[in-house]
Structures are given as C-alpha cells and as structure tokens.
Amino acid sequence: xPKAVWLLVIGMVINVTGSSFLWxxxxxYIHGELGxxxxxxxxxxxxxxxxxxxxxxxxxxxxxxxxxxxTILLGAFINVTAMTGMTFWNGWPHYVFFLTIVGxxxxxxxxxxxxxVGAVWPEGGRRAFNAIYIAQNAGVALGSALGGFVASFSFAxxxxxxxxxxxxxxxxxxxxxxxxxxxxxxxxxxxxxxGAVKSRSKLNALxxxxxxxxxxxxxxxxxxxxxxxxxxxxxxxxxQYSLLWTINGALIVFGQPLINYLVxxxxxxxxxxxxxxxCIFAVSFAVTAxxxxxxxxxxxxxxxxxxxxLVWPAVPTVANQLSPKGREGFxxxxxxxxxxxxxxxxxxxxxxLVDLYxxxxxxxxxIALLAISVSLTVVYDRPLKGKEEVxxxxxxxx
Numbered sequence: 001x002p003k004a005v006w007l008l009v010i011g012m013v014i015n016v017t018g019s020s021f022l023w024x025x026x027x028x029y030i031h032g033e034l035g036x037x038x039x040x041x042x043x044x045x046x047x048x049x050x051x052x053x054x055x056x057x058x059x060x061x062x063x064x065x066x067x068x069x070x071t072i073l074l075g076a077f078i079n080v081t082a083m084t085g086m087t088f089w090n091g092w093p094h095y096v097f098f099l100t101i102v103g104x105x106x107x108x109x110x111x112x113x114x115x116x117v118g119a120v121w122p123e124g125g126r127r128a129f130n131a132i133y134i135a136q137n138a139g140v141a142l143g144s145a146l147g148g149f150v151a152s153f154s155f156a157x158x159x160x161x162x163x164x165x166x167x168x169x170x171x172x173x174x175x176x177x178x179x180x181x182x183x184x185x186x187x188x189x190x191x192x193x194x195g196a197v198k199s200r201s202k203l204n205a206l207x208x209x210x211x212x213x214x215x216x217x218x219x220x221x222x223x224x225x226x227x228x229x230x231x232x233x234x235x236x237x238x239x240q241y242s243l244l245w246t247i248n249g250a251l252i253v254f255g256q257p258l259i260n261y262l263v264x265x266x267x268x269x270x271x272x273x274x275x276x277x278x279c280i281f282a283v284s285f286a287v288t289a290x291x292x293x294x295x296x297x298x299x300x301x302x303x304x305x306x307x308x309x310l311v312w313p314a315v316p317t318v319a320n321q322l323s324p325k326g327r328e329g330f331x332x333x334x335x336x337x338x339x340x341x342x343x344x345x346x347x348x349x350x351x352x353l354v355d356l357y358x359x360x361x362x363x364x365x366x367i368a369l370l371a372i373s374v375s376l377t378v379v380y381d382r383p384l385k386g387k388e389e390v391x392x393x394x395x396x397x398x
Contacts, residue, residue: 020143055107148242
C-alpha cells in the first residue's frame with residue numbers, strides 16, 4: 001500500500017483504540033457509577049449516536065469543501081477538547097454533554113478517512129477500504145482489552161487513556177496527513193442527493209432490506225448496553241467483558257479465510273447469506289439467555305461475530321448492486337442511516353424492556369424481532385420480480 005494509506009491505517013487504529021477504551025463500558029459507567037437506570041443509559045447512547053449522524057453528514061460535506069486533511073483535523077480537535085473536559089468533569093450531567101460531543105467529532109472523522117483513502121489510492125479499489133475496516137477492528141480488539149484492564153483499577157484512568165490516544169491521533173493527523181492537504185473528492189451525503197428516483201422498484205427493495213438490517217442492529221447494540229450491565233450482575237469482571245470485544249475484533253481481523261470459505265458456499269446468493277447470518281444472530285441471543293458465566297458469554301460472542309461477518313458486508317454490497325448509476329451515495333446513505341437508527345433506538349428499547357420486565361423478556365423480544373428480520377429479507381426483492389432482478393454479486397466483491 002502507498003505510504004499515505006499506511007498513515008491513514010495507523011491513525012485509524014490509534015483513534016479507534018482510544019474510542020474503544022470507553023464505548024464498551026458506557027452503559028456500565030452510567031448505570032453502575034452514576035446510578036442511572038438502563039432506560040436513561042439508553043437515551044444517553046441515543047444522543048451519542050444522533051450526534052454521530054450529524055457529524056457524518058457534516059464530515060462528508062466538509063470533505064468536498066475543505067478537503068480530508070482539514071476535516072479530520074477539525075474532528076480530532078473536537079474529540080481532544082471533549083475528552084479533556086470529560087477527564088476533569090465526568091459526573092452527571094457533564095458526562096452526557098461530553099459524550100455527545102465526542103460522538104459528533106468521531107462522526108466527522110470516519111467519512112473523511114474513508115473518502116480520503118479512496119482518493120489517495122484509487123487503484124486500490126476494495127483493498128483500500130478493507131484496510132481501513134480491518135484497522136478499525138484491530139483498534140476495537142486492542143482498545144477493549146486495554147480498557148477493561150484499566151477500568152479494573154479505576155474508571156478515572158479510562159478517560160485519561162482515551163485522551164492520550166485521541167491526542168496521539170491528532171498529532172499524527174497534523175504532521176502525517178499534511179501531504180494530503182490538497183486531496184478532495186466527491187463525497188456525497190443523503191441530504192446532498194436530489195432528483196427523481198428512476199427505479200422505484202429498486203428503492204423499495206432497498207427499504208425493505210434496510211428495515212431488516214436496522215432490526216439486526218437493534219439486537220447487536222444490546223451487547224454494548226443491556227447485556228453489558230447484565231454481565232456485571234453475574235459477577236463477570238470488566239476485564240472479562242472487555243475481552244469479549246477483543247475476541248470479536250480479533251476474529252473479524254483473522255477470520256477472513258473462514259468468511260471467504262462461507263461466501264463460496266453461498267455461491268453469490270446474497271439473500272441466503274444474509275438470512276443465514278440473521279439466524280446465527282438469533283442463535284447467539286438464545287445462548288446468551290442461558291449463559292450464567294464467562295464461558296457462556298464467550299460462546300455467544302463467537303457465534304454473534306460469525307453472524308456479523310456474514311450480514312454487515314453483505315447489505316452494503318446489495319445496496320451497491322441495486323443503486324442506479326449516479327445514485328450510489330444516496331443508496332449507501334440509506335444503509336448507513338438505518339444502521340445508525342438501530343444503534344440509536346436499540347439501547348432505549350432494550351433499557352425499557354429490562355427495567356419493566358427483565359432480561360428474559362428482552363431476549364424473547366430480540367429473537368422475535370430477528371424472525372421478522374428474516375421475513376423481510378426473504379421478501380425484499382419481490383418488488384423487482386418481473387422488472388429488474390438483483391444482479392449477481394461475486395464473492396470477490398466482499
């Protein structure tokens with residue numbers, strides 16, 4: 001890879017490592033340290049996710065107008081400023097304010113990095129974006145492992161460690177990305193897309209599939225909210241809980257040969273691949289419902305990760321195949337928006353269910369929702385029947 005891509009990869013690892021010190025432990029901190037209910041914790045996470053959406057839209061727009069270098073610097077500076085405040089004022093409600101600002105700053109960084117890596121290495125194609133994706137998961141694995149270890153001594157150290165990583169990323173961006181100062185592109189957002197939709201059948205198919213995708217995210221995000229606090233009630237240490245996310249990230253990084261093998265089995269049938277992945281999600285929640293110790297949660301996380309590796313890359317791939325020429329940004333924007341909607345409302349729904357009815361009801365509801373997700377995936381391409389069939393997607397595109 002070109003030097004510029006390596007710098008973006010290294011920066012992404014450091015930035016996500018810093019974020020991963022905190023995000024797996026947010027609900028535990030809000031519920032356990034600040035004494036708030038799971039419903040309140042869900043609302044806080046929703047504010048963070050909502051700010052990330054705004055940051056994403058702004059980051060894409062600023063990439064066009066200011067370039068990736070200045071956009072990344074601005075987002076990184078916002079994160080450093082917010083984490084400095086959180087390090088000194090992490091009580092209630094200051095924590096909510098600073099966490100929301102961090103979501104906004106991080107939201108600006110990610111679309112700018114993805115657009116920048118595509119602009120500096122256009123001939124890299126899928127490899128350029130895959131490098132950033134793997135860097136993210138390497139950061140998740142490293143940050144989660146270190147975060148649980150640091151939090152076992154004191155949560156106060158978490159904020160300082162996060163601040164150090166954000167500061168390191170800011171310095172890398174200042175000095176390492178300077179050579180990319182003039183690089184700009186044609187990054188678009190959903191708000192920037194206009195004009196009549198020429199293929200209503202394809203758009204309807206996308207909406208149906210994305211509804212199923214959103215439901216999957218509602219379930220997945222429970223591992224960062226309600227299930228996180230549930231592990232604490234079962235006396236699973238913060239080190240062990242963080243280790244689960246370390247294993248998740250490591251499996252995604254090193255499990256690519258397994259996924260390539262599974263993709264070949266499906267023989268380009270994206271529908272079967274997504275349905276299989278959703279069913280694996282359901283199995284993981286069934287295992288979690290009966291888990292009483294670390295080994296049970298470890299088994300559930302391993303199963304969940306396999307499902308994630310099948311579903312997460314497949315949905316954007318189908319969206320890309322469905323999108324008419326010149327509308328790729330709009331279609332991918334719909335996919336990203338529905339995923340964020342699941343991350344926004346999932347913690348609120350989960351927190352309310354647990355507060356009112358308990359964990360067992362939550363797991364039952366999640367499995368029922370995933371059954372609906374399977375049903376939607378089965379029928380998503382029916383608007384195309386007799387009109388336009390979904391193009392075949394090669395295994396290499398994943």
